[in-house]
Amino acid sequence: MRIYCRVLVLAVWGSAGDEPLLKQVVVLKQEKINSSPSPSALGRDVAVKFAANKPPLKPRKEERAIRKVAKAKRKQQNYVGRPAAKQGRVEEGMHLAVVACGNRLDETLTMVKSAILFSLKKIKFHIFAEDPLAPQFEERLKQWPRSVAAKFQYTIYPITFSVGDAEEWKKLFKPCAVILKDVDSLLYVDTDVLFLRPMDDIWSFFKAFNSSQLAAMAPEHEVPKIGWYSRFARHPFYGITGVNSGVMLMNLTRIRGTLFKNSMIPSGLSWEDLLHPLYQKYKNHITWGDQDLLNIIFHYNLECLYIFPCQWNYRPDHCMYGSNCKGAEEEGVSILHGNRGVYHDDKQPAFKVVYDAIRDFPFEDNMFQSLFYPIQTKFLDTVNTLCGRIPQVFLKQIEKTMRVVFEKKVIRHARPPK
Numbered sequence: 473m474r475i476y477c478r479v480l481v482l483a484v485w486g487s488a489g490d491e492p493l494l495k496q497v498v499v500l501k502q503e504k505i506n507s508s509p510s511p512s513a514l515g516r517d518v519a520v521k522f523a524a525n526k527p528p529l530k531p532r533k534e535e536r537a538i539r540k541v542a543k544a545k546r547k548q549q550n551y552v553g554r555p556a557a558k559q560g561r562v563e564e565g566m567h568l569a570v571v572a573c574g575n576r577l578d579e580t581l582t583m584v585k586s587a588i589l590f591s592l593k594k595i596k597f598h599i600f601a602e603d604p605l606a607p608q609f610e611e612r613l614k615q616w617p618r619s620v621a622a623k624f625q626y627t628i629y630p631i632t633f634s635v636g637d638a639e640e641w642k643k644l645f646k647p648c649a650v651i652l653k654d655v656d657s658l659l660y661v662d663t664d665v666l667f668l669r670p671m672d673d674i675w676s677f678f679k680a681f682n683s684s685q686l687a688a689m690a691p692e693h694e695v696p697k698i699g700w701y702s703r704f705a706r707h708p709f710y711g712i713t714g715v716n717s718g719v720m721l722m723n724l725t726r727i728r729g730t731l732f733k734n735s736m737i738p739s740g741l742s743w744e745d746l747l748h749p750l751y752q753k754y755k756n757h758i759t760w761g762d763q764d765l766l767n768i769i770f771h772y773n774l775e776c777l778y779i780f781p782c783q784w785n786y787r788p789d790h791c792m793y794g795s796n797c798k799g800a801e802e803e804g805v806s807i808l809h810g811n812r813g814v815y816h817d818d819k820q821p822a823f824k825v826v827y828d829a830i831r832d833f834p835f836e837d838n839m840f841q842s843l844f845y846p847i848q849t850k851f852l853d854t855v856n857t858l859c860g861r862i863p864q865v866f867l868k869q870i871e872k873t874m875r876v877v878f879e880k881k882v883i884r885h886a887r888p889p890k
Contacts, residue, residue: 686726690785804868
């Protein structure tokens with residue numbers, strides 16, 4: 473088993489700023505009052521009558537008022553093309569972070585592609601990459617069609633270490649500790665993750681957080697007697713089976729403002745100050761890198777973690793010993809996590825079938841013909857494996873998602889018959 477590159481130190485300094493409120497300028501014109509005016513017409517009449525009862529402006533005040541209106545018009549023009557949410561506020565998009573090291577270029581791009589194919593809101597990708605990979609990401613992303621590029625934004629960051637000995641962190645985390653300073657909330661995923669439904673759906677879990685929760689993960693396993701942490705861990709871990717950090721929601725604003733309980737200092741430590749001494753204390757017992765540190769942290773801070781179901785981080789462990797993720801059996805897999813390198817070997821072909829189909833899917837082709845049907849057909853070759861014996865688990869959600877996308881793109885925009 474291998475240690476994956478992950479996000480470790482996230483957004484400690486500063487606070488996330490809200491999007492600015494849009495300032496709207498309404499120019500009212502007096503119109504003839506209809507016998508049954510609409511609500512908007514009534515609003516204009518009230519404004520006109522109110523203005524008529526005011527005393528005339530003095531010359532200087534009049535000049536200032538004219539300048540103020542002209543300035544407001546210029547501001548209004550600057551906001552053209554920026555759709556406003558309710559109450560005049562710009563709706564914040566979704567943020568997704570990933571860390572790419574070594575030979576993870578194609579795997580990361582396939583993950584990004586899966587998120588774009590199905591998601592509804594615009595996504596901002598934060599890609600942390602080793603220096604040799606950064607220009608390759610730029611080159612490949614620029615080759616995608618304009619219609620696809622309009623659905624997302626991205627920023628590529630170098631990988632940095634904020635605390636401790638960089639060489640020591642590299643040995644454990646395969647140089648992937650990063651800092652994000654100005655993001656309120658994000659979804660972090662490993663490079664070997666595939667979205668089989670809109671990212672919007674897992675993003676909605678933020679609304680389910682209570683006042684103390686600041687992160688969300690899925691259990692490492694559903695069955696304690698075959699779970700790794702419950703059998704082998706030599707350090708504290710969350711709950712009965714531990715948690716898996718390959719798919720993790722993080723409210724960074726809350727993380728920056730929290731003092732975490734721990735076994736070292738009674739008064740608590742900030743996220744930034746906690747990680748390095750925690751690693752120093754447990755480094756001889758850590759196997760899975762930052763995931764082990766996160767388990768230790770949330771062992772002492774149970775109230776800070778929200779647990780989402782296993783279908784949102786579905787791994788080979790959920791089917792290679794027999795099916796043990798009830799949520800996936802009922803609803804289908806929402807997010808597929810191909811750890812153990814199963815996308816690139818023949819040990820779990822059911823996972824590889826999905827990965828290959830998304831990787832090879834030509835943008836703007838028909839999804840049912842060029843994506844779903846190839847997956848469905850190739851699954852016939854996997855029925856002799858434990859994971860391949862339950863094709864509905866892999867296919868149910870992706871088929872449902874494709875139907876929604878099809879309806880949104882085709883049916884809802886079709887012209888009614890004359």
